[in-house]
Amino acid sequence: MKRHEIETLLHTAVEGYDAERAYQERDAWHSLKFRQVIELAAAGKTADGGRNGHLWTLSRATAVRFTYALEAIRPGLKRAGDFAAMYALVDKVGHVTQGVNTRRRSSVTVYDTAFALAANRGFKPLEVHLHASPGKAAALLGLHPDRGRSTLLHKQLPGALRTWEAWQVEDILCELWRLYKKAHQEATQPTG
Structure with missing residues (x-):
């Protein structure tokens, strides 16, 4: 997949992110x-x-x-x-x-x-944890943690992600990976 296609997927993931719902889900833990x-x-x-x-x-x-x-x-x-x-x-x-x-x-x-x-x-979290899907999505974007780490610092993020908190970037990267897999599957599916 070309760089501009990945950036389009990132834009879609960011635009589709429901921050209000994410805050509600996070804050629900506080009441228990x-x-x-x-x-x-x-x-x-x-x-x-x-x-x-x-x-x-x-x-x-x-x-x-x-x-x-x-x-x-x-x-x-x-x-x-x-x-x-x-x-x-x-x-x-x-x-x-x-x-x-x-x-x-x-x-x-x-x-x-x-x-x-x-x-x-x-x-x-103050750093973006790169488990499973977020790690794969970060690699798509050319983002790699420093040696021996499994997290990204906020300053390592591209501009499109710097406005979000670390835990929200993790959510967005999960969605980016889901969108990438879907687009890849559609692109490689036989036609006819």
Whole structure:
């Protein structure tokens, strides 16, 4: 796919981003008790109990193990002072919880769970986490994290993304990757 086509897809992803809905979803985590957030987020659910579209492949058994493991370190999670500290704790638990630490799901499971827990505590990520789809979309745009990192700093983003907060850029990159896959599939589909 040519550069201008990718930029058109990025423009479509940005234009279609529903910031109001995203803020409502993020803020919904803040109104819950911390224990509820652990239970819902670790099970791949949204704050209202619906299924988190990112984590549809998380098995019930894995969700239960992940919930118990997070519950065991709840005091430490509550003491986390920012998103980075929350993410580090959830990542540590994810790596030792059977079923969470898989190539395909671990970082998105960890990110979404840490995001929910941090939102409950009033924190947000300051860097764009490049798990799964956002990482692939960033590569399409020619964006690569510094060596040894899996995040992008705000100053590394192109102008079209600099007006958004890091967590919103992650959402937009997810959508960009979805649009890219759809366009690629349509372009390679046999005609006739």
